[in-house]
Amino acid sequence: MESRAVIRAEGLEKVYGYGRNALTVLKGISLDIGKGEIVSIVGPSGAGKSTLLNLIGCLDSFQGGRLSVMDKDVTNLSVEVLSGFRNRHIGFVFQLHNLLPEFTALENIMIPLMIRRVRRGHARGQALALLDRFQIADRAHHKPSELSGGECQRVAVARAIVGDPDIILADEPTGSLDRANSRMLTETLLELGRQKGATIVIVTHDREIASQTGKTISLVDGKIES
Numbered sequence: 001m002e003s004r005a006v007i008r009a010e011g012l013e014k015v016y017g018y019g020r021n022a023l024t025v026l027k028g029i030s031l032d033i034g035k036g037e038i039v040s041i042v043g044p045s046g047a048g049k050s051t052l053l054n055l056i057g058c059l060d061s062f063q064g065g066r067l068s069v070m071d072k073d074v075t076n077l078s079v080e081v082l083s084g085f086r087n088r089h090i091g092f093v094f095q096l097h098n099l100l101p102e103f104t105a106l107e108n109i110m111i112p113l114m115i116r117r118v119r120r121g122h123a124r125g126q127a128l129a130l131l132d133r134f135q136i137a138d139r140a141h142h143k144p145s146e147l148s149g150g151e152c153q154r155v156a157v158a159r160a161i162v163g164d165p166d167i168i169l170a171d172e173p174t175g176s177l178d179r180a181n182s183r184m185l186t187e188t189l190l191e192l193g194r195q196k197g198a199t200i201v202i203v204t205h206d207r208e209i210a211s212q213t214g215k216t217i218s219l220v221d222g223k224i225e226s
């Protein structure tokens with residue numbers, strides 16, 4: 001691999017299930033995303049967008065092709081190695097926020113830093129700054145069940161960007177919000193990512209958001225449509 005793509009996929013294939021129940025969801029995906037690029041993935045429901053984003057995020061295994069992330073071939077790495085790799089390089093915003101219910105907003109944002117063994121006081125300061133940036137500083141000590149859907153999504157975005165990851169992946173991060181709030185949150189995510197020079201891949205239904213990204217990948221039935 002000669003060039004320095006941050007994300008490079010070659011012929012990625014993903015199959016769910018086995019035998020008669022096998023369902024091929026990604027049918028040979030090849031792509032190259034460079035440092036600092038901002039890319040949207042669009043396509044109909046069931047096209048394989050979340051599956052692709054999960055593979056790029058090193059969250060799931062695949063059956064064919066090769067994948068390299070940050071110039072590292074991650075195709076055959078163990079789950080343990082991958083989780084450390086993710087923590088160092090990747091921030092992920094899930095479609096459903098996936099916050100840990102037993103921790104407060106503040107603690108949820110601090111977790112990626114604590115895993116990296118950042119000093120507690122420093123982690124706390126960074127998390128508080130983001131809560132402030134997202135105008136929910138007064139919710140710092142509330143647990144997800146005590147927060148609205150929109151507040152949870154803001155916490156989830158803060159958690160994804162807190163460690164200045166090289167790569168930010170967001171899977172329809174604002175699916176549960178109204179359009180105005182959804183755009184505001186996504187624009188903040190793009191703006192913060194841009195400031196840090198992060199590479200961003202965002203799955204979205206919103207053409208307006210897709211139009212703000214440098215490149216749009218259209219996924220239909222497990223293939224990239226040109």
Ligand SMILES: Nc1ncnc2c1ncn2[C@@H]1O[C@H](COP(=O)(O)OP(=O)(O)O)[C@@H](O)[C@H]1O
Nearest residue numbers: 016017023025044045046047048049050051052
């Ligand atoms: N864990 C799973 N097991 C089996 N099938 C799955 C699983 N996750 C997703 N699928 C199927 O894979 C296809 C693509 O799903 P997904 O990647 O979630 O699409 P999208 O995000 O574009 O809506 C769908 O047909 C879905 O039902």
Ligand SMILES: [Mg+2]
Nearest residue numbers: 049050051095
């Ligand atoms: Mg999806």
